[in-house]
Amino acid sequence: MAKKLFMFEKPLGMRDTLPFLYELKKQVRSVMAEEIERWGYEFIETPTLEYYETVGAASAIADHRLFKLLDQQGHTLVLRPDMTAPIARVAASRLYEDGNPLRLAYNANVFRAQQREGGRPAEFEQIGVELIGDGTVTADAEVISLMVALLKRVGLGRFSVAVGHIGYVNALFLEILGNEERASALRRFLYEKNYVGYREHVKSWPLSSIDQKRLLDLLALRGGTEVMEKAKTLVTSDEGRRAADELEALMAALRTYGVAEAVKLDMALVSHMSYYTGILFEVYAEQVGFPIGNGGRYDDLLGKFSRPAPATGFGLRVDRLIEAIGETDVRGDIECIVFSQERLAEAVELAEAKRAEGKRVVLQHIAGIRDIDAYSQRYRSIVYLLGRSGRDGQ
Amino acid sequence: MLTIAMPKGRIFDEALELLRQADYQLPPEFTESRKLVIEVAEEQMRFILAKPMDVVTYVEHGVADLGIAGKDVLMEEERDVYELLDLQISRCHLAVAGLPGAKMNEIAPRVATKYPNIASTYFREQGEQVEIIRLNGSIELAPLIGLADRIVDIVSTGRTLKENGLVELERIAEVTSRLIVNPASYRLNGGDIERLVDRLAAVIPQP
The missing domain is CATH 3.40.50.12590 (Rossmann fold)
Known part of the structure; x- marks a missing residue:
């Protein structure tokens, strides 16, 4: 008898969680959720489906990676591609009323369609926090420290948090290149991690040799706080200086929190999440070729829901985290x-x-x-x- | 230990030569064996030999820390990897070619290529709507026997085109081999990778 086509198949990127993995996920999740609650964050849930026009548009995930469907009235819906945009929606409409800082956390599956080969789930669990309404550098330091604390709590061995500042990159580009069009062309090379193209592009423009060197030097600004000295001399505009000062203050705060050794500066870091406006970061662990989490400041996102407020946060990917921790026997007792x-x-x-x-x-x-x-x-x-x-x- | 994905074939020998110039002690019998994984213990390096198109996949997934790949492959695959150095080897270019004087079919202009992504992006940017036919090799055959009006392929000396009676019509992009790095390795093995990059950068012939 012919087997039914697709009987055991799943749509591309969808995975089952069998008992063994479920136990492991549960353990990792509960350790992290407990720590997040200890820091005073409150968990919330939001719907799996959101409107394409609002949350879909506010999210930083590329349009072709959204799962879209229609409701009975013909409105386009999306399976939530991240949690930051839905939480911004909830905060703007309900919770963020008195303008005081709000600490929210989530643990949810998000959906991002993918066309490539296996090894990349289209649905995966994220756990993270959003600190809304606090524009201070201490807020950035708090979310980074909390993220590092979570990674340590789940027993992750070697990991590294790369921290940058999109405001710094923007300021440097704008003061040298003069217009947003050229700046965005150059930013695109950083976002694509194409340093060869970046260098070629810089050399192709009629810039003074000093300005060319400033742009090329940006790529080498990686490492500990010693990088800050050089970073400060590279920019001259107020915005650039302010961004550099913020990063310096952040590093000082991270030392106070005792997590500075896990953090490396990378002044050329530009994230795929386009809504970031200030300090941003990515975290990498050994054994996993992809980032296990990322985050940053997104001061313009709540404005898209008519209630402007500064905000920062991070999301960790539970699937990649488990890959990084490695297999441990947690067979159900x-x-x-x-x-x-x-x-x-x-x-x-x-x-x-x-x-x-x-x-x-x-x-x-x-x-x-x-x-x-x-x-x-x-x-x-x-x-x-x-x-x-x-x-x-x- | 750094794992480096190397493309088999044309680029391999030039890349190896460059590494030797950068004073990496690599055994002379390197290329003769049929092994796919070669460890060079004294240099703390492990080489994996892959199809040029697959190098970027190995590096993106992080099973190789670094790789050497042609710009054509990087453009086609658009993987999330750091492109750190232009090694200035295996120089060629991507071009559109066809039979001399042949016009594009008006109803359904067809382009045969190994690079469907590059070809469709290029023609879209030119404002031309074409149908892409994917082939795996001997692309020059396609216009000769009427499968396509144009081809998109890499051209180094132009000899293959000439011998098959084809002419280059448009130049799409210059191609050389690049050193690529996995983003996680770039963050975690920073020191080792930086040293390799510096040593290679010092011996790259300037164009």
């Missing part, structure tokens, strides 16, 4: 009681007692098992209540 019909009452009683102690207990009738050897392998321990011996015989 489940006990099994195998019983025969005549001892059902006794089995139920025993199971209830164990469950009341907080244990995980499976209750299984012997007649339902086909291969007892294979079945018993699945559980940490197994109790047999079989035959007529009853309570007296125990």
